[in-house]
Amino acid sequence: MPDDLKTLHPGPDGGRIHDAPLAAALSERYLAYAMSTIVSRSLPDVRDGLKPVHRRLLWAMQQLKLDPAGGFKKCARVVGDVIGKYHPHGDASVYEALVRLAQDFAARYPLVEGQGNFGNIDGDNAAAMRYTEAKLTEVAKALLEGIEDDATDFRATYDGEEQEPIVLPAAFPNLLANGANGIAVGMATSIPPHNAGELCSAALELLRIEHPANARDARPATTAELLRHVPGPDFPTGGVLVESAESILSAYETGRGGFRLRAKWERESLKNGTWQIVVTEIPYQVGKSRLIEQIAELMEAKKLPLLADIRDESTDVVRMVLEPRVRTVEPAVLMESLFRLTALESRIPLNMNVLTADRTPRVLGLRDVLRHWLDHREVVLVRRSKHRLAAIQRRLEVLDGYLIVFLNLDEVIRIVREEDHPKEALIRTFELTDIQAEAILNMRLRALRKLEEMELRREHKKLTTEGKALQRLLDSEPARWRRIGEEIEATREKFGSGSLGDRRTLQSEAPVAALIDESAFVEREPITVILSEKGWLRAVKGHLAADAELRFKEGDSLRLSLHAETSDRICFLASNGRSYTVKADSLPRGRGDGQPVRLTIDLGNEDEVVAAFLYREGLRFLLASGSGRGFIARSEDLLAEKRTGKQALVVEAPDRLVACVDAVGDSVAAIGENRKLLVFPLEQVPQMTRGRGVSLQSFKDGQLSDIKVFNRAEGLTWVLGGRTRTETALAGWRGNRGGAGKMPPNGFPKSNRFSG
Incomplete structure (x- = not known):
């Protein structure tokens, strides 16, 4: 008896039960589901650029004789034929696919001509399929041309009663012309639309290079040669492509990358020297009504101080009017603020993951996609x-x-x-x-x-x-x-x-990464940033006095506070040695408890904020760990762009960062838990961008309690009992970094901290 049959035994209903490990059974079934999703639902075929649902829609419409020169039929009839004969899925999903093929703002070259309400660029849905009608377009006819002449293979449908094409003849470069989007299991595809005339020119160039009259001159075409004909995507909604030539070349070479797309705008002069900006084209797949709502919300939150008002004067043509708050502002500066904060600038991803002729998912570059089509x-x-x-x-x-x-x-x-x-x-x-x-x-x-x-x-x-x-x-x-x-x-x-084939998306030079200071887009007002011992963070309007009464949750108290403005950036240093940067205008406002700091920065439960400072260029800070190691860091090196922060001082548990102090002075004073004080020159501490640092003070027992940078001529100060004391005779504690130190002067705080 074979091994795989030894686990078979009779079941309660007369069948046989096969015992198998749950993990093996789940893996086998999940793999089957994943392959079905990849091949039969989510990824387009490189040859005709269609997913099965779109191919079945076009085939069913041809069988219904919905030719471009003929009449329309109800979409409900088309959807009924598709789900009844070829595509055993829900009618809603099939109708959505049909609608998208007919939307001239979604498909660069619509494959379906619709009659009725098929939605609009505002994001409104199409009418029900019983009200709308459809027929094929000339582009769809080109995709189907020759299918009756045994141009492609057919297979049986899901019930075996009909035949459907495996792929269409595709006399039109549909994959790149109309693009595709899909999410499968463990992979996805995202291909923006392109200009068909440019694609045909690139294909002819590829034929000229790889199949010349003299076969001995044949060679593989390069992506750069093809990009002379295909400068980039061409979106149905137009817009301006702002991406460097190097980035575009890399994206088409590898099949992965992205494109920055901006709205098209112009300055419109008004009487008395006033002006307004008119947006006539918006980025691809951005809903106009939601875009206007987003801008209005930012105006309400005072994050667009340069913008006074926005109006939608669109008809079947986009016309969004933006009014500046003052006429002295440059239109480019106003638009830059909108590009940074709103969907008027979008990033369109490129991931040319497609099914090849042997049904294998592969990420292809531009040359390979055209080669497969040819x-x-x-x-x-x-x-x-x-x-x-x-x-x-x-x-x-x-x-x-x-x-x-x-x-x-x-x-x-x-x-x-x-x-x-x-x-x-x-x-x-x-x-x-x-x-x-x-x-x-x-x-x-x-x-x-x-x-x-x-x-x-x-x-x-x-x-x-x-x-x-x-x-x-x-x-x-x-x-x-x-x-x-x-x-x-x-x-x-x-x-x-x-009107169908002319390029709609303009090309422009890639904008400079930082044209203007972001603080210009934030309404500047004074605030006080407050962080409690238990990690509650908030910003209070105005600069509060040091002795101002603050309210906290029961059992909580003040950890730190600092005066700032809403246009500032605040750097937090945490015990894990990482630095985090937060825009002051994004902090929770009001006189309540605020919100946990861990919702603002990606801080672990076992970590806590040690220090905070306002970011300014040219500042220097001394970072020190509990083990007595540290270095000097510039404020520029502590600036972090991501929520996860940036590693500055490298520490390994149970060690932690315990201090971040201004490096202003010429001497360093360090004191440990063993009440040993050491004073040494600041010049002995190196400046680093990241690392474990050097030894500042050595300990036989315990760790570093506090550290301070001061001017030797002014003496070392500390706070005791609300009064400040100064010690200038420091010869007995002076040494080199890494030393052990001696007992501090009489009257030094028992807390072992310079601040008392």
Whole structure:
């Protein structure tokens, strides 16, 4: 008995139960689900650029004869045919796919022409499918061209009652022209739309380089050569592409990257020297109504102080009017603030993850995508040519039989009138094939005219010539590529110009990373930043006095406070040695308890904030750990862009950062838990951007309690009992960094801290 059958035993319903480890069973089933999602739902085919639902929609519409020149049919009829015959899923998802193919603001080259309400750029949904109608467009017709000529393979549908195409002939470069988006299991795809005329030009360039007249000159085309024809995506909603040439080249070379897309705007002059900005195109897939809401919310939160008002004056053409608060502000500065804070600038990702001809998911570059499309077109050309050649041969066989009739008309009539089995007699007498004999017997009497014989001879000659040309095409690879080039040239002429084909997205130079200070976009007002011992963070309006009464939760107290303005950036140093930067205007406001600091920065539960300071260029700080190690860090090196912060002082548990003090002075005073004080020159401490630091003070027992930087000439000060004491005779405690130190002067705080 095989090993895999030893675990089979009878079940309660008469079947057999197979015992298997749960992990193995789940892995097998999840893998099957993942592959089904990848192949049959989420990723497009590199050859026709379609997912199965879109392919089935176009095929069903062709079967319903919804040609571009014909009439419309209700979308409910189309959706019913699709889910009933080809796509066993919900009608809502199928109708959504149909609607997207018809939206001229979503699809660069719509494959469906809609009649009725198919939604709008504001984000409104389409009407129900019982109210809308649809038919195919010329682009869809190009995708389907030749499908009746055995151009592609078919397979049985899910119920085995119908046949559906595995891929469409795709005389149109649909994958890149219309793009695709999808999320599978463990992978995703995101391909922005492009200009079809430019894609055809790039494909012709690829043919010229890789299939030249002289085969010895053939070589692989480079991405840079193709980008001379495809400068970047071309979105249906227009916009301005602001991405460097190097970034675009890298994205198309690897198949991964992204593009920054900005709204198109212009300055419109008004009377009395005033002006306003008019936005006429917005980034791809950005809902206009939601964009206006976002800008209004930022104005309400006082994060757009340069903007006074926004109005939507759009009709079927986008027109958003932006009014500046003052006429002296530059329009570019105002728009820069909007680009930074709103969806008027969006990043469109590029991830050309597609299914190749062997149904394998792969991330392809621009050259490989075009190469796969061209290879598919060659397969289609060969299959259509063979299909046509077979049809010609069948017709020539019949025509040869007809011509025999005209040459032996009397004998044929005699056989038909007198023989009991005329078919066999004709075959025997004139050495005909079964097909020829059947065709002769089915001839009408009117076809026996002399004029008809001349027509048959002309048709025979024409088909013979066409057959020879097809055979030469099949026998010559260069001839096939020339024919494919002619077909692509025809596609470029048809879809590469006019209102549909002209480029809509403009190209612009990549903007400078930091044109202006972000603080210019924040309304400046004084605040006091307050952090409690238990980690509650808030900002109170105004600069509170040091002795101001503050309220905290029961059992909580003040850890630190500092005066700032809403335009400032605040750096927090935590016990884990990391620095975090927070914009002051983003802190929770009001006189309540605020919110936990861990909601603002990515701080672990076992870590706590040690110090905070206002970011200014040129500041220096001394960082020190409990083990007595540290270094001097610049404020620029402590500035962190991410919520997760930046590692400054490297510490390993249980060690931790215990101090971050201003490095202003010429001497350092360090005191440990063992009440040993050490004074040494500041110049002995190196400046670093990141690391464990150097030894500042050594301890036999305990760790560092406090550290301070001061000017030797002014003496060392500390706070005791509310009064400040100064010690200038420090010769007994002076030494080199890394020393142990001596007992502090009389009157030094028992807390071992300079601040008392």
